[in-house]
Amino acid sequence: MRTIADHVLDIAQNSVNAKATYVKIAFVEDREKIVIKMEDNGCGMNKEELSKIFDPFFTTHEEIRRVGLGLPFLKQNAELTGGYVHVSSTPEIGTVLEATLFKTIDCQPTGDLAGTFATLVTSSTKVIWEIQRCLKGKCYDFSSEVLDGVDLSSPKAIVAIFEYFKNMELSL
Amino acid sequence: MKIKSLEELQKIKEKTLREISGRETNKRGRIVVGMGTCGISAGAKDTLRAIADELEKQSVDDIAVIQSGCMGLCEVEPTVEVQIGDEEPVIYGHVDEKQARRIVREHVMKGKILSDILVKRGKV
Numbered sequence: 001m002r003t004i005a006d007h008v009l010d011i012a013q014n015s016v017n018a019k020a021t022y023v024k025i026a027f028v029e030d031r032e033k034i035v036i037k038m039e040d041n042g043c044g045m046n047k048e049e050l051s052k053i054f055d056p057f058f059t060t061h062e063e064i065r066r067v068g069l070g071l072p073f074l075k076q077n078a079e080l081t082g083g084y085v086h087v088s089s090t091p092e093i094g095t096v097l098e099a100t101l102f103k104t105i106d107c108q109p110t111g112d113l114a115g116t117f118a119t120l121v122t123s124s125t126k127v128i129w130e131i132q133r134c135l136k137g138k139c140y141d142f143s144s145e146v147l148d149g150v151d152l153s154s155p156k157a158i159v160a161i162f163e164y165f166k167n168m169e170l171s172l
Numbered sequence: 173m174k175i176k177s178l179e180e181l182q183k184i185k186e187k188t189l190r191e192i193s194g195r196e197t198n199k200r201g202r203i204v205v206g207m208g209t210c211g212i213s214a215g216a217k218d219t220l221r222a223i224a225d226e227l228e229k230q231s232v233d234d235i236a237v238i239q240s241g242c243m244g245l246c247e248v249e250p251t252v253e254v255q256i257g258d259e260e261p262v263i264y265g266h267v268d269e270k271q272a273r274r275i276v277r278e279h280v281m282k283g284k285i286l287s288d289i290l291v292k293r294g295k296v
Contacts, residue, residue, distance in 0.1 A: 001213050010212050013241070050284045070209050116215045123239045125209065146178060150185050153202070153236035155227035160184045162221050171176070 001073050002113020004034060004101065008162070010070040010121050011038060011097065018042025020094065022129040023120075027113060031136065036099040045089040053087060074099060080106040114165035117142070119157065122152045122161055128149055135172040142168070199232040201256035201280070203227075206249060208242025214249035215268060222272035223252070227280070235280055248291050254279050265291040 001007050008027065015023045020042035028035045045053070056072045057146050072106065074086045081102040089095040120142050121129050129144040142165075150157050175181055185199055210291070224237050229281055231251045245251050248265025254275060255261040264275060276282045 001189065006212050006217075013207070017241070039206070047269035073209075082233075112189050112217065115221060117247050119207065119220060119239070121187070130266065140177070146182055147185060150188060153199075153223040153238050154188065155235065155237055156189055156233060157184075158237055159228045160175060160181065160188075164181045167174060167176050 001077070001108070003109050004036075005113045005116040006007070006105075007070070007113030008036065008038075008106075009114070009116040009119055011074060012116075014070065014122070014129040015040035015042050015095070016124055018044070018095065020127060022128050024132075025117075025120075026132040026134075028132075029110065029136070032103055034099075034101045034103070034107075034135070036097070036101075038084065038097045041094040044091040044093050044095055045168055046091050050087065050089050054056070054085075065136045077101065077108055082130075103115045114169040115162065118162040118165045121147065121165075122158050133168070133172070139172045140171065190200040194272035197245040199236045201254070202236040202238055203275070203280070204238045204240050204253040204255075206241070206243045206245070206251040206253075207239040208246075208249075210242055210262060211249045211251065217250060218269050219250040219267050219272045225289060226276040227272040230276060232276065232280060245291060251291065255295065257281070260294050262293050263291045264289045 001010065008025065011106060012025060015038070018040060020040035022041045024039045026037040053071050054075050078099050078101045079087050081104045083100040083102050085097065085099040087095065087097045117131050131142040143167055174270065175184065187230050187291065194228065203223055204221065205216055207216050220237070228236055243253070245252050245263065245265060250267045252264045252267045252272065252275060254264070262279070264271065264286065266289060274286060278286055
């Protein structure tokens with residue numbers, strides 16, 4: 001992963017795979033640090049699974065192909081900056097991930113967050129995405145509930161959603 | 173068109189819903205973009221955007237654009253599967269933005285298979 005936006009896209013898909021119907025992402029950035037919080041109502045993990053999530057190649061998906069490198073990569077990159085990743089989870093309730101990355105010379109660039117949010121929002125009609133993005137005190141919020149009924153596989157809708165997030169990022 | 177507010181996005185939603193309700197919703201084909209860890213790190217997000225953008229530019233609205241997980245072809249990511257009608261699916265590899273636009277213009281619009289980026293034919 002070359003950017004933090006790519007990490008967010010990758011990690012958020014764990015929620016979709018965990019059959020979440022609601023995912024909330026807060027991405028708060030200031031001059032010193034980036035704080036990411038992701039919450040879902042997916043199937044959650046038991047203590048044993050939770051203890052292995054940072055092990056490279058650990059995955060609960062045995063039948064479909066999954067790589068199992070998403071969380072270890074994020075943890076490695078966060079710790080390189082002096083930050084951390086913390087995950088708590090309750091089976092049948094959901095999972096919460098909190099990550100802090102300090103903007104040291106080792107911190108990856110934020111990257112294309114607009115593209116990440118647009119990709120997530122258009123990835124599944126089964127998930128309600130709540131997104132909060134803040135940059136140096138200025139914020140925007142988005143809920144995919146406004147897209148209820150839209151054909152998210154339509155090129156027109158995908159282009160419009162990418163355009164929307166691009167302009168929201170530019171407004172910060 | 174610049175979309176600068178939720179209200180404008182809402183208007184597009186209403187317009188798209190009106191358009192969809194007025195025509196046959198069955199699509200002619202689909203393009204699937206692999207969005208697993210391997211795909212994302214190879215730039216699949218830009219591939220997805222380029223495909224949707226080129227379809228929109230070429231006024232092609234009967235192709236569904238879908239995301240999938242890893243297709244098991246991590247070494248040739250970003251990967252894209254194109255299926256038109258009843259034809260067997262075609263999988264392309266190393267699909268950057270330029271190749272994504274080419275797939276739309278050549279394969280989707282003219283039915284021409286791009287042998288230089290072809291990975292395999294048939295289901296993964």
